Every structure is written in structure tokens, then in C-alpha cells.
Amino acid sequence: MVSKQPDRSQNAVGFSGFAEKVKLEITNEINAHKKGEGRDSSIEKLEEIYREVEQMVKIRSDKEFSPRYPRTLNDSWDYTSDLTKILMEFYGLYKKL
Numbered sequence: 001m002v003s004k005q006p007d008r009s010q011n012a013v014g015f016s017g018f019a020e021k022v023k024l025e026i027t028n029e030i031n032a033h034k035k036g037e038g039r040d041s042s043i044e045k046l047e048e049i050y051r052e053v054e055q056m057v058k059i060r061s062d063k064e065f066s067p068r069y070p071r072t073l074n075d076s077w078d079y080t081s082d083l084t085k086i087l088m089e090f091y092g093l094y095k096k097l
Contacts, residue, residue: 014093
């Protein structure tokens with residue numbers, strides 16, 4: 001029996017939808033910071049990560065664009081944070097494109 005892998009176009013569609021979810025989560029955290037309720041990082045760092053996610057969507061190649069946020073997350077963020085988890089999952093998907 002042959003296992004059918006999703007083709008690249010299906011991966012791209014899933015990637016785009018997931019990217020929108022990631023951007024929404026980042027925006028929600030930025031808004032939480034503006035209310036004094038933010039838990040992850042700072043507004044400036046979150047905005048930088050948001051721009052990197054946009055670049056990842058645009059370029060879609062880890063050979064051409066390597067975001068810096070995974071190192072930042074590994075160095076200083078809470079591993080149990082929902083935002084950390086979703087950002088790392090998104091990065092893993094990006095590397096598979």
C-alpha cells in the first residue's frame with residue numbers, strides 16, 4: 001500500500017491559513033500588551049515577529065529567508081506559552097515547504 005503525501009499546493013494552502021491564525025494570535029498578544037495584560041515578550045518584539053511571519057508567507061522558502069524569531073523563542077520565551085507553541089509549529093511547517 002502506498003501512502004499518499006499531500007502535494008505542495010495543499011501544503012501551501014494549509015500554510016497560508018495557518019499563517020493567518022499565527023498573525024491573529026500575535027495581534028491579540030500585542031493588544032493584550034496595550035491593555036497591560038500581555039504575557040509574551042514586548043510589543044516591539046511581537047511586531048518584529050509579525051513582520052517575519054509576513055515575509056515567510058511571501059517568500060515561502062527557508063533557503064531564501066530564515067526568520068530570527070525561533071532563536072529568540074528558544075532563548076527567552078516561556079515554552080508553555082500558547083503563542084510560543086503556535087509560532088514554533090508554524091516555523092516547522094515553513095521548513096517543510
